[in-house]
Amino acid sequence: MHINDGQLRAYLDGELNEPYSRLVRDHLATCPVCQAQLAQLQTRISRVDERLALLSPQPDDSRLAARPALLSFKSQTAMRLGKEKNRMFIRGNIFSNLFTQRWRPLVLGLIALALAVGLFTFPPAHQALSAFLSLFRIHQITILEVDSTRLSDLAGDSPLGKRLGQLLSDTVTVTKEPADPETVGSADEASQKAGFRVRLFKDNPSGAPPRLTVQDNAAFYFAVDLDRAQAILDETGYGHLKLPESIDGATISFDIPKAVSAAYGDCPTRERRDDDDDTDRLPPDAFKNCVILAQTPGPVVNAPPEVDMAPLAEVGLQILGMTPEEARNFSQAVDWTSTLVVPIPRNGAQYKQVQVDGVTGNLIYRRADDGMPERYTILWVKDDLVYALAAIGDPEAGLTLANSLQ
């Protein structure tokens, strides 16, 4: 019977209490196997320490000193307090405000869909919901069909939506405000600015090169107040749903990295959109040769380890219309830390999984209806980047394009 590695390690670190420490020492005295193992562990520790030592600051690094740092902190805090007063206190609802011009880049980053994707497949309310749920580092995308009447419960105008926005907006601190999007001249320039390799189609559909835009990154965080959040659920008729205790006081932060969009053909331009949310009401053939390709590393949410996202997700899913049973099953099947869940209204669009760009992706397709032509969005994740391709017309054309990315 030998000593396991964990205990040996603790022993080496002097972290093993009596009587275990003595027991280990006695055993080692007579056991060559464990002695060898101990030596091996010790060697590895030294090696790793040596390598990590390379990363340390120089011992004479002045920034190590705490008092000067405190002075820096104080003087910068004065500045911050000034900013805090002007911070993003959103009138109305955080979701509806996401659609003002300033924050459109944030939406793009948040849900990793080209803004025009919303144009083509979802009305803004649904997009806001996607934004809310898609707050994780993305490894895969799951499409969730929901009853569209329930979707509106979480959309901007519903009582719950408004109160949720209020809850968030009172405590949101923006640590990085996105600058205005920037048009660039080449994929190289876009890659340089965005910090990842931008891929484009091998050949330009409709002949002309795309208009490339780099959307700036953003970061913000808020502290969750469990009482208030539960009160909101209580008041809006969802009192039977209990939020997990673990979220109380948790600081949840969001990092939305830069994103790049490539617009081929005649596409709606930023200047036209402004605060106009009539994005559904486009003339039918206005943008029929427009193809939009968006790519982004996907947003990252940081929640403290004690925050258990699964029960939180279950609450959200029940609000969307699932039974507690369904919510639990769905929630357990999804890795909430790496899945982008895109809810689509049951009677609004069709979707299916497709093979695209060498991976499994999702195709969301809407038939021609209500004056709008048929349109689609293809979503996939490859090499830690989320891609979205949206266009009017036959999805097959889109798949072909997506498969030509380089």
Place this chain on the structure above:
Amino acid sequence: MTLTTDQPRASSGKTHQAEASPAMTSQQFEAIFLEHWPRIYRTLVQLVGDPDEAEDLALETFWRLYFHRPDKQRETKLAGWLYRVATHLGLNALRAWKRRQRYEAEAGLFDSVADPVESFAADEERSRVRQALGEMKPRQTQLLILRYSGLSYRELAEALNVSVNSVGALLVRAEREFEQRYRRLNPTGE
């Protein structure tokens, strides 16, 4: 500048003074700052490399304590919270760095982030170490960095929300993982 004790948070939240959270006096905050700053800063340098960026992130960590303190009174739990926030910030920055490295390597621009003052060889190795760390699961990276920063098992347990008894085994695993990845990145080396 003094920190004032808080009144109950204004429910409308409009233009309330951002004050220190309840039950923490300015002396307490300063004491915490002075005690933990060097290790927080060191941890962040290890993760992100650039001292200026590390300094910014370290300040950010303490701001979060200042403005949105979690409801945890005990000193050790507070320290754990600080380290968690710091390593989260650092790991995010590391991820962004990793992406940029990958892009620049592919574009033939490797070495553009090198510090011109240091030797090429040391820089490459540092780069590899950081890359190996970046490839590991964030919690393993956190564990290694924090351990190297000198945290005790109890402090590590608080920072990572695991039991003290499991720290030894977790460390062994993390070190093994680190070595494997490092070797993979350094095939010609030892």
